Amino acid sequence: MPGWGGLARLVTILSLLALPVATFAQEPVFNTPLVTGELSSPILTLESDRLYAESAFGRRVQQELEAMRTDLVSENERITAELTVEEQKLTDKRPGMDPAAFRALADAFDEKVQSFRTAQDDKAKTLDSFNEDARRVFIQAARSEIFAILQETGAALIVERRIVIVSADEVDITDTAIRRIDAAIGDGSDLIPPHP
Template sequence: MALCLLFATVGHVDAQQKAANMVPIATLDQERFFNETRFGKAVLAAFQSDTDALIAENRKIEADLEAEERDLTSRRATMGAEEFQTLAAAFDRKVEDIRTARDATSQVLSKRLDEDRARFFDAARPVLIALMAERGVLAIIDKRAVLLGFDTIDLTELAIARLDETLGDGAATPPYASPTP
């Protein structure tokens, strides 16, 4: 029985090696590639820092608006209905304007993250092309698109190490230039 398992294991390893030599396709876990490189980590850290700052600002604004609303409500008894309606409507517009501005800021942060991801993959392209040439690979597909395959075709770990060696945290890469239609 143990001999059968040994031959089955050897056969599996041998099949993996043959498959790696026969198929000019490699896989890459794009999420892991981005998240685990120093470049990707720097992008994510900057995004998280900006997001945390936005959240803190939002909380401060929210507290200020709540205080202003309480003040307006407490003064309601001392003013006429028309005056209160005018002040309440102005307050509501102010809240909506602030909400719109905060949403726009959040969208700017999301867009910047998308652009930084695109910049990452643009900068990674030459590194991946070099790995393809070294391995005799004609195509790299996302690892999630593979239903069944051997681990030997996965370039993720090697690509992470190579990109870290080549680009570090990505600070020296040019900004992303979105393609013009």
Template sequence: AGAPPENGRSGDLPTRTIRTPDDRPDAVVAPVLTVDQDALFARSAWGRRVQAELDEEGSKIAAENERLANQLAAEEADLTERRKDLDPAEFRRLAEAFDTRATNVRRERAQVVQELNARAEADRDAFYQAALPVMGELMTSRGAVAVLDRRTVFVSLDAIDVTDDLIELLDETLSDGAGRAGTMGATDPDRQFDDTQPEDGPPEPAPAE
């Protein structure tokens, strides 16, 4: 058996777009049109808004994660320092409480990231759903019967790629999509967790022996 492709996906094949002459009509009439699906979203006003929100909220999440990590490290160091003065059973109790709390914090922070990614994916899906009618109108105006993702086409002329035209139409029709059903809404990447410690000591992952 031959070696798998470098990208690791045996079903992926290279695509090629052939440049058409410069004197071609601005709007080519063809039965099939192509679009770069990823570029359609990423370069649209909708996609740029989503990416900006992801960048902003991702930075807030990272800052909160760092704050909590520093807090856990400080509490662990404090518990380690107190170990010599504590009864072994009391230290074990505090260490177990610390470990439980740290595990919960890490799980909750991972959930925040998952929720953000899920909202972004839902927004992307909402974009494509909203784009379909506009894509259909463009397809009809060009006398086409289908619009294909360019990545699925072996060879095509660049004249049938309508990505740029479709982005322009989508920006005019949908704008950045803010406030539409299914799009990213307000999120709380700084969602606070109970940072309070029990009166008899800090809870967090047991320090390494």
């Protein structure tokens, strides 16, 4: 059994070992409860794809795009069916027609088909452009909220989570940012109206 001197040294050593733990437990991890956890970090992470997809803004845009793509597919199917019927009628006429006259009708039909394809491709590109434009508007609108989180947490940097090899969940601010952005801009109807 150690003497009083040895016991005093042991208590002193244990006290010193416990000091950093006690100090760490008493200090807030961040300057605000926006991000909580066991770690304090000058670097936060954010999943930008999830930020957009799970926000009210992103969900609204995706629903509109899905509806527009469904309409476009239905239109493609309807026009394709009409062109198929027209092509069959043209084929049925061929045996009793003058070759030059048939060639003129066939060329006109081919031109019609090509025009249809071009028009439908343009519509698909318009949908893609709408999606890209909406995402740019969202990023611009979200920037101030994300910057506010950076300032409030006292962090120095926010990085894209998918490019980070390993990180703690506690430093990810995606859910917090979604809530803040939803509260600030809602579904973004006043920023980018529904696509016609």
